[in-house]
Amino acid sequence: MRAIYILCLRQLKRYVRSPARVIGSLGQPILFLVALGFGLGSMFARAGGGNYINFIAPGIISMAILFNAVFSGIEIIWDRQFGFLKETLVAPVSRLSIVVGRTLGGAIVAMTQGLVVFVICLLFGFRVHSTPMLPLAILFMFLIALLFTSIGTAVGSVLQDMQGFPLIMNFLVMPLFFFSNALFPMAGLPKVLQAVLHLNPVTYGVDGLRGALGSGFAFGWQTDLAVLGLLTAVLLGIGSYLFSKIQL
Amino acid sequence: MQQMIEVRDLVKNYGDFCAVNHISFSVETGKIFGFLGPNGAGKTTTIKMLTTVLVPSSGTVRVNGHDPTHDQKEVRRSFGIVFQDPSLDDELTAQENMDLHGILYAVPSAERAKRITMLLNFVGLEDRRKSLVKTFSGGMKRRLEVARALLHKPRILFLDEPTIGLDPQTRNSIWSYIQQLSVEEGVTVFFTTHYMEEADRVASDVAVIDHGKIVAQGAPAELKENTKSATLEDAFISLTGHAIRDEEGTAADRNRAMRRAWRGGGRR
Numbered sequence: 001m002r003a004i005y006i007l008c009l010r011q012l013k014r015y016v017r018s019p020a021r022v023i024g025s026l027g028q029p030i031l032f033l034v035a036l037g038f039g040l041g042s043m044f045a046r047a048g049g050g051n052y053i054n055f056i057a058p059g060i061i062s063m064a065i066l067f068n069a070v071f072s073g074i075e076i077i078w079d080r081q082f083g084f085l086k087e088t089l090v091a092p093v094s095r096l097s098i099v100v101g102r103t104l105g106g107a108i109v110a111m112t113q114g115l116v117v118f119v120i121c122l123l124f125g126f127r128v129h130s131t132p133m134l135p136l137a138i139l140f141m142f143l144i145a146l147l148f149t150s151i152g153t154a155v156g157s158v159l160q161d162m163q164g165f166p167l168i169m170n171f172l173v174m175p176l177f178f179f180s181n182a183l184f185p186m187a188g189l190p191k192v193l194q195a196v197l198h199l200n201p202v203t204y205g206v207d208g209l210r211g212a213l214g215s216g217f218a219f220g221w222q223t224d225l226a227v228l229g230l231l232t233a234v235l236l237g238i239g240s241y242l243f244s245k246i247q248l
Numbered sequence: 249m250q251q252m253i254e255v256r257d258l259v260k261n262y263g264d265f266c267a268v269n270h271i272s273f274s275v276e277t278g279k280i281f282g283f284l285g286p287n288g289a290g291k292t293t294t295i296k297m298l299t300t301v302l303v304p305s306s307g308t309v310r311v312n313g314h315d316p317t318h319d320q321k322e323v324r325r326s327f328g329i330v331f332q333d334p335s336l337d338d339e340l341t342a343q344e345n346m347d348l349h350g351i352l353y354a355v356p357s358a359e360r361a362k363r364i365t366m367l368l369n370f371v372g373l374e375d376r377r378k379s380l381v382k383t384f385s386g387g388m389k390r391r392l393e394v395a396r397a398l399l400h401k402p403r404i405l406f407l408d409e410p411t412i413g414l415d416p417q418t419r420n421s422i423w424s425y426i427q428q429l430s431v432e433e434g435v436t437v438f439f440t441t442h443y444m445e446e447a448d449r450v451a452s453d454v455a456v457i458d459h460g461k462i463v464a465q466g467a468p469a470e471l472k473e474n475t476k477s478a479t480l481e482d483a484f485i486s487l488t489g490h491a492i493r494d495e496e497g498t499a500a501d502r503n504r505a506m507r508r509a510w511r512g513g514g515r516r
Contacts, residue, residue, distance in 0.1 A: 002351050002352070002354065003351070003352055005351075006347075006348050006351040006352065010337065010340065010348060013339070013340065013344070014337075014339045014340075017339055018339070082334070082338070083331060083333045083334050083335035083336075084335055084336065084337045085335075086301070086331055086335045087335045087336075087337075087349070088352065089301055090299055090300065090301060090324055090327075090329055091324060091349075091352035091353060092320075092321045092324040092325045092352075092353060092354075093352055247301060247302050247303065248296055248301040248302060
Protein backbone atom coordinates (compact mmCIF):
# COMPACT_ATOMS: atom_id res chain seq x y z
CA MET A 1 0.00 0.00 0.00
CA ARG A 2 2.77 2.44 1.02
CA ALA A 3 4.63 1.71 -2.22
CA ILE A 4 1.52 2.40 -4.30
CA TYR A 5 1.02 5.70 -2.49
CA ILE A 6 4.57 6.99 -2.75
CA LEU A 7 5.10 5.99 -6.40
CA CYS A 8 1.76 7.51 -7.35
CA LEU A 9 2.72 10.70 -5.50
CA ARG A 10 6.04 10.76 -7.34
CA GLN A 11 4.28 10.78 -10.73
CA LEU A 12 2.08 13.68 -9.61
CA LYS A 13 5.06 15.68 -8.34
CA ARG A 14 6.93 15.18 -11.58
CA TYR A 15 3.86 16.34 -13.51
CA VAL A 16 3.36 19.49 -11.44
CA ARG A 17 7.07 20.32 -11.74
CA SER A 18 7.29 20.23 -15.52
CA PRO A 19 5.08 23.06 -16.82
CA ALA A 20 6.76 22.64 -20.21
CA ARG A 21 5.24 19.18 -20.52
CA VAL A 22 1.82 20.36 -19.31
CA ILE A 23 1.68 23.20 -21.83
CA GLY A 24 3.44 21.25 -24.58
CA SER A 25 0.92 18.45 -24.53
CA LEU A 26 -1.97 20.95 -24.75
CA GLY A 27 -0.77 22.19 -28.14
CA GLN A 28 -1.98 19.25 -30.18
CA PRO A 29 -5.53 19.08 -28.79
CA ILE A 30 -5.98 22.84 -29.19
CA LEU A 31 -4.76 22.59 -32.79
CA PHE A 32 -7.25 19.84 -33.56
CA LEU A 33 -10.06 21.64 -31.78
CA VAL A 34 -9.53 24.96 -33.56
CA ALA A 35 -8.51 23.74 -37.02
CA LEU A 36 -11.04 20.95 -37.32
CA GLY A 37 -13.70 22.38 -35.03
CA PHE A 38 -13.98 25.66 -36.87
CA GLY A 39 -12.64 24.46 -40.21
CA LEU A 40 -15.17 21.68 -40.71
CA GLY A 41 -17.87 23.18 -38.49
CA SER A 42 -20.00 24.76 -41.20
CA MET A 43 -19.84 21.66 -43.39
CA PHE A 44 -20.82 19.43 -40.47
CA ALA A 45 -23.78 21.71 -39.68
CA ARG A 46 -24.91 21.79 -43.33
CA ALA A 47 -24.79 17.98 -43.41
CA GLY A 48 -27.23 18.01 -40.49
CA GLY A 49 -24.75 16.94 -37.79
CA GLY A 50 -25.36 19.95 -35.58
CA ASN A 51 -22.65 21.85 -33.70
CA TYR A 52 -19.28 20.30 -34.61
CA ILE A 53 -17.40 21.80 -31.65
CA ASN A 54 -19.92 20.09 -29.38
CA PHE A 55 -19.40 16.86 -31.29
CA ILE A 56 -15.60 16.72 -31.32
CA ALA A 57 -14.88 18.22 -27.88
CA PRO A 58 -15.30 14.81 -26.13
CA GLY A 59 -13.13 13.29 -28.88
CA ILE A 60 -10.41 15.90 -28.34
CA ILE A 61 -10.55 15.41 -24.56
CA SER A 62 -10.20 11.65 -25.11
CA MET A 63 -7.28 12.28 -27.44
CA ALA A 64 -5.45 14.35 -24.82
CA ILE A 65 -6.01 11.60 -22.25
CA LEU A 66 -5.02 8.84 -24.67
CA PHE A 67 -1.71 10.47 -25.66
CA ASN A 68 -0.76 11.45 -22.12
CA ALA A 69 -1.71 8.07 -20.71
CA VAL A 70 0.36 6.07 -23.19
CA PHE A 71 3.23 8.48 -22.62
CA SER A 72 2.96 8.10 -18.83
CA GLY A 73 3.11 4.34 -19.14
CA ILE A 74 6.09 4.51 -21.44
CA GLU A 75 7.96 6.62 -18.88
CA ILE A 76 9.15 3.25 -17.55
CA ILE A 77 11.68 3.30 -20.39
CA TRP A 78 13.03 6.65 -19.21
CA ASP A 79 13.26 5.37 -15.67
CA ARG A 80 15.08 2.34 -16.95
CA GLN A 81 17.55 4.49 -18.90
CA PHE A 82 18.05 7.06 -16.16
CA GLY A 83 18.33 4.36 -13.53
CA PHE A 84 15.51 5.15 -11.14
CA LEU A 85 13.71 1.92 -12.03
CA LYS A 86 16.49 -0.10 -10.34
CA GLU A 87 15.91 1.72 -7.07
CA THR A 88 12.31 0.48 -7.02
CA LEU A 89 13.14 -3.03 -8.27
CA VAL A 90 15.52 -3.82 -5.38
CA ALA A 91 13.13 -2.44 -2.73
CA PRO A 92 11.35 -4.98 -0.51
CA VAL A 93 7.94 -4.40 -2.11
CA SER A 94 6.02 -6.49 -4.62
CA ARG A 95 6.29 -5.74 -8.32
CA LEU A 96 2.50 -5.57 -8.40
CA SER A 97 2.41 -2.63 -5.98
CA ILE A 98 5.13 -0.84 -8.00
CA VAL A 99 3.21 -1.27 -11.23
CA VAL A 100 -0.13 -0.30 -9.67
CA GLY A 101 1.39 2.82 -8.08
CA ARG A 102 3.01 3.93 -11.31
CA THR A 103 -0.07 3.22 -13.40
CA LEU A 104 -2.43 4.94 -11.00
CA GLY A 105 -0.16 8.01 -10.86
CA GLY A 106 0.14 8.09 -14.64
CA ALA A 107 -3.63 7.73 -15.03
CA ILE A 108 -4.35 10.61 -12.64
CA VAL A 109 -1.89 12.79 -14.55
CA ALA A 110 -3.50 11.89 -17.90
CA MET A 111 -6.99 12.51 -16.52
CA THR A 112 -5.90 15.91 -15.18
CA GLN A 113 -4.63 16.82 -18.65
CA GLY A 114 -8.05 15.75 -19.95
CA LEU A 115 -9.76 18.05 -17.47
CA VAL A 116 -7.56 20.96 -18.56
CA VAL A 117 -8.51 20.30 -22.20
CA PHE A 118 -12.15 20.09 -21.09
CA VAL A 119 -11.90 23.62 -19.67
CA ILE A 120 -10.20 24.83 -22.86
CA CYS A 121 -13.04 23.32 -24.91
CA LEU A 122 -15.51 25.31 -22.80
CA LEU A 123 -13.57 28.47 -23.69
CA PHE A 124 -13.93 27.63 -27.39
CA GLY A 125 -17.68 27.31 -27.18
CA PHE A 126 -18.28 23.73 -26.04
CA ARG A 127 -21.49 23.42 -24.01
CA VAL A 128 -22.38 20.66 -21.54
CA HIS A 129 -26.03 19.67 -21.76
CA SER A 130 -26.54 17.89 -18.47
CA THR A 131 -24.44 18.75 -15.43
CA PRO A 132 -25.76 15.91 -13.20
CA MET A 133 -23.97 13.47 -15.51
CA LEU A 134 -20.60 15.18 -14.92
CA PRO A 135 -19.37 12.60 -12.36
CA LEU A 136 -20.06 9.88 -14.95
CA ALA A 137 -18.03 11.88 -17.50
CA ILE A 138 -15.13 12.09 -15.06
CA LEU A 139 -15.38 8.35 -14.40
CA PHE A 140 -15.10 7.73 -18.16
CA MET A 141 -12.09 10.04 -18.36
CA PHE A 142 -10.43 8.12 -15.56
CA LEU A 143 -11.15 4.76 -17.17
CA ILE A 144 -9.73 5.90 -20.52
CA ALA A 145 -6.65 7.15 -18.67
CA LEU A 146 -6.22 3.94 -16.68
CA LEU A 147 -6.72 1.69 -19.70
CA PHE A 148 -4.13 3.44 -21.84
CA THR A 149 -1.61 3.94 -19.04
CA SER A 150 -1.80 0.16 -18.59
CA ILE A 151 -1.15 -0.32 -22.30
CA GLY A 152 1.80 2.09 -22.07
CA THR A 153 3.13 0.18 -19.05
CA ALA A 154 2.87 -3.11 -20.90
CA VAL A 155 4.68 -1.72 -23.95
CA GLY A 156 7.27 0.09 -21.80
CA SER A 157 8.07 -3.11 -19.90
CA VAL A 158 8.97 -4.89 -23.12
CA LEU A 159 10.93 -2.15 -24.90
CA GLN A 160 14.54 -1.56 -23.90
CA ASP A 161 14.96 2.00 -25.13
CA MET A 162 13.18 4.95 -26.71
CA GLN A 163 14.05 3.84 -30.27
CA GLY A 164 10.67 2.16 -30.51
CA PHE A 165 8.76 5.27 -29.50
CA PRO A 166 7.87 6.52 -33.04
CA LEU A 167 6.67 3.00 -33.79
CA ILE A 168 4.25 3.19 -30.89
CA MET A 169 3.04 6.67 -31.82
CA ASN A 170 2.47 5.84 -35.50
CA PHE A 171 1.26 2.25 -35.29
CA LEU A 172 -0.59 2.22 -31.98
CA VAL A 173 -1.61 5.63 -30.66
CA MET A 174 -2.43 7.44 -33.92
CA PRO A 175 -4.51 4.58 -35.39
CA LEU A 176 -6.35 4.18 -32.07
CA PHE A 177 -7.28 7.84 -32.24
CA PHE A 178 -8.12 8.15 -35.95
CA PHE A 179 -9.99 4.85 -36.23
CA SER A 180 -12.39 5.85 -33.49
CA ASN A 181 -15.51 7.98 -33.33
CA ALA A 182 -13.51 10.93 -31.95
CA LEU A 183 -13.69 13.08 -35.08
CA PHE A 184 -16.67 11.66 -37.03
CA PRO A 185 -19.91 9.84 -36.23
CA MET A 186 -20.12 6.09 -36.77
CA ALA A 187 -23.40 6.13 -38.65
CA GLY A 188 -23.03 5.88 -42.43
CA LEU A 189 -19.42 4.66 -42.46
CA PRO A 190 -18.31 1.83 -44.77
CA LYS A 191 -18.97 -1.54 -43.16
CA VAL A 192 -15.26 -2.45 -42.74
CA LEU A 193 -14.42 0.83 -41.06
CA GLN A 194 -17.43 0.49 -38.82
CA ALA A 195 -16.24 -2.95 -37.74
CA VAL A 196 -12.79 -1.55 -36.97
CA LEU A 197 -14.35 1.21 -34.88
CA HIS A 198 -16.32 -1.39 -32.93
CA LEU A 199 -13.07 -3.20 -32.05
CA ASN A 200 -11.34 -0.04 -30.89
CA PRO A 201 -11.59 0.63 -27.13
CA VAL A 202 -11.20 4.38 -27.73
CA THR A 203 -14.62 4.32 -29.44
CA TYR A 204 -16.27 3.18 -26.21
CA GLY A 205 -14.42 5.78 -24.18
CA VAL A 206 -15.39 8.62 -26.52
CA ASP A 207 -18.98 7.37 -26.68
CA GLY A 208 -19.19 7.21 -22.88
CA LEU A 209 -17.72 10.67 -22.48
CA ARG A 210 -19.82 12.16 -25.27
CA GLY A 211 -22.99 10.66 -23.85
CA ALA A 212 -22.23 11.73 -20.30
CA LEU A 213 -21.54 15.27 -21.48
CA GLY A 214 -25.00 15.32 -23.02
CA SER A 215 -24.71 14.53 -26.74
CA GLY A 216 -26.29 11.06 -26.52
CA PHE A 217 -24.79 7.54 -26.31
CA ALA A 218 -24.42 5.30 -29.34
CA PHE A 219 -23.94 2.13 -27.28
CA GLY A 220 -25.42 3.14 -23.91
CA TRP A 221 -23.34 3.93 -20.84
CA GLN A 222 -23.61 0.42 -19.39
CA THR A 223 -21.99 -1.11 -22.46
CA ASP A 224 -19.29 1.56 -22.56
CA LEU A 225 -18.54 1.14 -18.88
CA ALA A 226 -18.46 -2.67 -19.10
CA VAL A 227 -16.14 -2.73 -22.14
CA LEU A 228 -13.73 -0.18 -20.68
CA GLY A 229 -13.77 -1.69 -17.20
CA LEU A 230 -13.15 -5.21 -18.43
CA LEU A 231 -10.38 -4.20 -20.84
CA THR A 232 -8.71 -2.08 -18.16
CA ALA A 233 -8.65 -5.03 -15.76
CA VAL A 234 -7.20 -7.33 -18.43
CA LEU A 235 -4.54 -4.86 -19.55
CA LEU A 236 -3.56 -3.89 -16.03
CA GLY A 237 -3.03 -7.63 -15.50
CA ILE A 238 -0.93 -7.97 -18.66
CA GLY A 239 1.04 -4.83 -17.80
CA SER A 240 1.75 -6.11 -14.29
CA TYR A 241 2.80 -9.49 -15.60
CA LEU A 242 5.21 -8.03 -18.17
CA PHE A 243 6.59 -5.61 -15.58
CA SER A 244 7.17 -8.45 -13.11
CA LYS A 245 9.29 -10.20 -15.75
CA ILE A 246 11.76 -7.30 -16.06
CA GLN A 247 15.31 -8.35 -15.25
CA LEU A 248 18.16 -5.91 -15.20
CA MET B 249 33.04 -15.87 12.10
CA GLN B 250 29.65 -15.82 10.37
CA GLN B 251 29.48 -15.49 6.58
CA MET B 252 27.32 -12.61 5.36
CA ILE B 253 27.56 -13.62 1.70
CA GLU B 254 28.13 -17.17 0.50
CA VAL B 255 28.36 -18.10 -3.16
CA ARG B 256 28.83 -21.68 -4.41
CA ASP B 257 29.31 -22.67 -8.05
CA LEU B 258 27.39 -19.67 -9.32
CA VAL B 259 26.76 -19.64 -13.09
CA LYS B 260 25.05 -17.18 -15.43
CA ASN B 261 24.71 -17.95 -19.12
CA TYR B 262 23.33 -15.63 -21.78
CA GLY B 263 22.67 -18.07 -24.61
CA ASP B 264 26.08 -19.50 -25.53
CA PHE B 265 27.97 -16.82 -23.61
CA CYS B 266 28.95 -17.65 -20.07
CA ALA B 267 29.15 -14.35 -18.14
CA VAL B 268 29.78 -15.95 -14.75
CA ASN B 269 31.39 -19.37 -14.76
CA HIS B 270 31.21 -21.49 -11.58
CA ILE B 271 32.43 -18.94 -9.09
CA SER B 272 32.58 -19.55 -5.33
CA PHE B 273 33.53 -17.13 -2.59
CA SER B 274 32.33 -15.88 0.77
CA VAL B 275 32.39 -12.61 2.64
CA GLU B 276 32.67 -12.52 6.43
CA THR B 277 30.30 -10.35 8.43
CA GLY B 278 31.66 -6.86 9.02
CA LYS B 279 34.44 -7.10 6.44
CA ILE B 280 35.10 -4.80 3.49
CA PHE B 281 35.35 -7.01 0.42
CA GLY B 282 36.69 -5.84 -2.95
CA PHE B 283 35.48 -7.59 -6.10
CA LEU B 284 37.94 -6.72 -8.84
CA GLY B 285 38.13 -7.47 -12.53
CA PRO B 286 38.53 -5.91 -15.99
CA ASN B 287 35.55 -4.58 -17.95
CA GLY B 288 33.14 -7.33 -18.90
CA ALA B 289 34.64 -9.81 -16.42
CA GLY B 290 31.28 -10.52 -14.74
CA LYS B 291 31.36 -8.19 -11.72
CA THR B 292 28.07 -6.40 -12.34
CA THR B 293 26.36 -9.63 -13.39
CA THR B 294 27.39 -11.18 -10.07
CA ILE B 295 26.12 -8.17 -8.10
CA LYS B 296 22.80 -8.38 -9.96
CA MET B 297 22.40 -12.01 -8.93
CA LEU B 298 23.29 -11.25 -5.31
CA THR B 299 20.77 -8.41 -5.23
CA THR B 300 17.74 -10.35 -6.61
CA VAL B 301 17.38 -8.57 -9.96
CA LEU B 302 18.85 -11.36 -12.07
CA VAL B 303 18.12 -15.07 -11.76
CA PRO B 304 21.23 -17.31 -11.79
CA SER B 305 21.49 -20.16 -14.30
CA SER B 306 22.75 -22.46 -11.52
CA GLY B 307 24.58 -22.48 -8.21
CA THR B 308 23.64 -21.39 -4.70
CA VAL B 309 23.75 -17.95 -3.16
CA ARG B 310 23.11 -16.92 0.46
CA VAL B 311 22.89 -13.27 1.41
CA ASN B 312 22.43 -12.72 5.15
CA GLY B 313 21.34 -16.37 5.27
CA HIS B 314 18.64 -16.00 2.58
CA ASP B 315 18.36 -17.13 -1.02
CA PRO B 316 17.96 -14.15 -3.43
CA THR B 317 15.85 -16.20 -5.85
CA HIS B 318 13.30 -17.45 -3.34
CA ASP B 319 13.41 -15.14 -0.30
CA GLN B 320 13.58 -11.94 -2.33
CA LYS B 321 12.02 -9.72 0.31
CA GLU B 322 14.29 -10.91 3.11
CA VAL B 323 17.37 -10.39 0.95
CA ARG B 324 16.18 -6.98 -0.22
CA ARG B 325 15.64 -5.81 3.34
CA SER B 326 19.21 -6.89 4.18
CA PHE B 327 21.14 -4.77 1.74
CA GLY B 328 21.57 -1.23 0.51
CA ILE B 329 23.07 -0.61 -2.92
CA VAL B 330 24.82 2.11 -4.88
CA PHE B 331 24.56 1.14 -8.53
CA GLN B 332 27.19 1.69 -11.17
CA ASP B 333 24.91 4.20 -12.95
CA PRO B 334 22.97 6.89 -11.11
CA SER B 335 19.56 5.81 -9.85
CA LEU B 336 18.12 8.96 -8.27
CA ASP B 337 15.01 10.75 -9.46
CA ASP B 338 16.39 14.05 -10.80
CA GLU B 339 13.02 15.78 -10.62
CA LEU B 340 12.73 15.23 -6.88
CA THR B 341 14.68 16.94 -4.09
CA ALA B 342 17.34 15.20 -2.00
CA GLN B 343 14.86 14.99 0.87
CA GLU B 344 12.15 13.52 -1.37
CA ASN B 345 14.49 10.89 -2.78
CA MET B 346 15.39 9.89 0.78
CA ASP B 347 11.74 9.88 1.88
CA LEU B 348 10.70 7.77 -1.08
CA HIS B 349 13.36 5.22 -0.19
CA GLY B 350 12.36 5.24 3.48
CA ILE B 351 8.72 4.64 2.62
CA LEU B 352 9.52 1.83 0.17
CA TYR B 353 11.60 0.18 2.92
CA ALA B 354 8.91 0.81 5.58
CA VAL B 355 11.14 2.86 7.88
CA PRO B 356 8.75 4.36 10.54
CA SER B 357 8.28 8.09 9.94
CA ALA B 358 9.85 9.44 13.16
CA GLU B 359 12.94 7.30 12.70
CA ARG B 360 13.00 8.16 9.01
CA ALA B 361 13.15 11.90 9.69
CA LYS B 362 15.91 11.40 12.27
CA ARG B 363 18.02 9.16 10.08
CA ILE B 364 17.61 11.34 7.00
CA THR B 365 18.98 14.35 8.89
CA MET B 366 21.77 12.26 10.38
CA LEU B 367 22.79 10.73 7.04
CA LEU B 368 22.57 13.97 5.05
CA ASN B 369 24.87 15.51 7.66
CA PHE B 370 27.15 12.50 7.38
CA VAL B 371 27.61 13.00 3.62
CA GLY B 372 27.62 16.81 3.88
CA LEU B 373 24.37 17.48 2.02
CA GLU B 374 22.15 18.67 4.88
CA ASP B 375 22.13 22.28 3.57
CA ARG B 376 20.98 21.06 0.12
CA ARG B 377 18.16 18.78 1.25
CA LYS B 378 15.48 20.94 -0.40
CA SER B 379 17.31 21.26 -3.75
CA LEU B 380 16.26 19.28 -6.80
CA VAL B 381 18.73 16.49 -7.52
CA LYS B 382 19.13 17.67 -11.12
CA THR B 383 21.04 20.69 -9.76
CA PHE B 384 23.61 18.41 -8.06
CA SER B 385 27.12 17.62 -9.33
CA GLY B 386 28.15 14.02 -9.99
CA GLY B 387 29.92 13.80 -6.65
CA MET B 388 26.94 15.15 -4.71
CA LYS B 389 24.65 12.64 -6.40
CA ARG B 390 26.98 9.82 -5.44
CA ARG B 391 27.10 10.97 -1.82
CA LEU B 392 23.32 11.19 -1.76
CA GLU B 393 23.11 7.65 -3.14
CA VAL B 394 25.41 6.40 -0.39
CA ALA B 395 23.24 8.14 2.23
CA ARG B 396 20.09 6.70 0.69
CA ALA B 397 21.49 3.17 0.59
CA LEU B 398 22.11 3.39 4.35
CA LEU B 399 18.73 4.78 5.34
CA HIS B 400 17.07 1.47 6.21
CA LYS B 401 20.06 0.25 8.27
CA PRO B 402 21.15 -2.49 5.89
CA ARG B 403 23.51 -5.21 7.10
CA ILE B 404 25.29 -5.25 3.74
CA LEU B 405 26.22 -2.36 1.49
CA PHE B 406 26.82 -3.13 -2.20
CA LEU B 407 28.83 -0.52 -4.08
CA ASP B 408 29.26 -1.06 -7.83
CA GLU B 409 32.11 1.25 -8.87
CA PRO B 410 31.03 3.94 -6.41
CA THR B 411 33.91 6.32 -7.17
CA ILE B 412 33.93 6.19 -10.96
CA GLY B 413 34.31 9.64 -12.53
CA LEU B 414 34.76 11.44 -9.20
CA ASP B 415 37.56 13.77 -8.14
CA PRO B 416 40.09 12.62 -5.50
CA GLN B 417 38.45 14.72 -2.77
CA THR B 418 35.06 13.09 -3.26
CA ARG B 419 36.59 9.62 -3.63
CA ASN B 420 38.43 10.03 -0.36
CA SER B 421 35.42 11.33 1.49
CA ILE B 422 33.21 8.50 0.21
CA TRP B 423 35.72 5.85 1.30
CA SER B 424 36.16 7.47 4.69
CA TYR B 425 32.37 7.34 5.29
CA ILE B 426 32.37 3.73 4.30
CA GLN B 427 35.30 2.76 6.51
CA GLN B 428 33.75 4.63 9.40
CA LEU B 429 30.46 2.76 8.88
CA SER B 430 32.14 -0.58 8.74
CA VAL B 431 33.83 0.10 12.09
CA GLU B 432 30.93 1.81 13.89
CA GLU B 433 27.91 -0.13 12.65
CA GLY B 434 29.47 -3.42 11.57
CA VAL B 435 28.06 -3.09 8.05
CA THR B 436 29.50 -5.61 5.61
CA VAL B 437 30.69 -3.87 2.45
CA PHE B 438 30.92 -5.49 -0.98
CA PHE B 439 32.39 -3.20 -3.63
CA THR B 440 33.82 -3.22 -7.14
CA THR B 441 36.30 -0.70 -8.48
CA HIS B 442 38.88 -0.15 -11.17
CA TYR B 443 41.08 1.90 -8.84
CA MET B 444 43.45 -0.69 -7.39
CA GLU B 445 45.02 1.67 -4.86
CA GLU B 446 41.54 2.19 -3.37
CA ALA B 447 41.00 -1.53 -3.10
CA ASP B 448 44.43 -1.97 -1.53
CA ARG B 449 43.71 0.73 1.02
CA VAL B 450 40.18 -0.18 2.15
CA ALA B 451 39.57 -3.87 1.44
CA SER B 452 40.45 -6.55 3.96
CA ASP B 453 39.87 -9.20 1.30
CA VAL B 454 39.59 -9.12 -2.47
CA ALA B 455 38.67 -11.53 -5.23
CA VAL B 456 39.81 -11.05 -8.83
CA ILE B 457 37.40 -12.20 -11.51
CA ASP B 458 38.29 -12.47 -15.19
CA HIS B 459 36.28 -13.97 -18.06
CA GLY B 460 33.65 -15.06 -15.56
CA LYS B 461 36.05 -17.03 -13.36
CA ILE B 462 37.71 -16.10 -10.09
CA VAL B 463 41.45 -16.16 -10.73
CA ALA B 464 42.67 -15.18 -7.27
CA GLN B 465 41.35 -14.32 -3.84
CA GLY B 466 42.73 -13.34 -0.46
CA ALA B 467 44.07 -10.29 1.36
CA PRO B 468 45.65 -7.66 -0.92
CA ALA B 469 49.03 -8.38 0.70
CA GLU B 470 48.73 -12.07 -0.18
CA LEU B 471 47.94 -11.30 -3.78
CA LYS B 472 50.96 -9.03 -4.06
CA GLU B 473 53.16 -11.67 -2.47
CA ASN B 474 51.90 -14.51 -4.66
CA THR B 475 52.45 -12.54 -7.85
CA LYS B 476 55.68 -10.93 -6.59
CA SER B 477 54.25 -7.48 -7.34
CA ALA B 478 54.93 -4.18 -5.59
CA THR B 479 51.39 -2.86 -5.94
CA LEU B 480 47.93 -4.38 -6.19
CA GLU B 481 47.68 -2.86 -9.65
CA ASP B 482 50.74 -4.84 -10.80
CA ALA B 483 49.32 -7.96 -9.18
CA PHE B 484 46.01 -7.33 -10.98
CA ILE B 485 47.74 -6.94 -14.36
CA SER B 486 49.83 -10.02 -13.85
CA LEU B 487 46.68 -11.99 -13.00
CA THR B 488 44.47 -10.70 -15.79
CA GLY B 489 46.92 -9.90 -18.61
CA HIS B 490 47.62 -6.74 -20.57
CA ALA B 491 44.93 -7.20 -23.19
CA ILE B 492 42.44 -4.36 -23.33
CA ARG B 493 38.88 -5.64 -23.02
CA ASP B 494 35.76 -5.03 -25.07
CA GLU B 495 37.78 -5.87 -28.17
CA GLU B 496 38.49 -9.06 -30.02
CA GLY B 497 41.08 -10.97 -28.03
CA THR B 498 44.39 -11.64 -29.78
CA ALA B 499 45.67 -15.16 -30.32
CA ALA B 500 48.05 -14.73 -27.37
CA ASP B 501 45.22 -13.57 -25.15
CA ARG B 502 43.13 -16.57 -26.13
CA ASN B 503 46.07 -18.81 -25.32
CA ARG B 504 46.42 -17.20 -21.94
CA ALA B 505 42.72 -17.61 -21.32
CA MET B 506 42.93 -21.27 -22.30
CA ARG B 507 45.93 -21.82 -20.06
CA ARG B 508 44.08 -20.25 -17.18
CA ALA B 509 41.08 -22.41 -17.86
CA TRP B 510 43.29 -25.51 -17.78
CA ARG B 511 44.96 -24.46 -14.57
CA GLY B 512 41.56 -23.70 -13.03
CA GLY B 513 40.33 -27.14 -14.11
CA GLY B 514 43.38 -28.79 -12.54
CA ARG B 515 42.80 -27.11 -9.19
CA ARG B 516 39.29 -28.44 -8.90
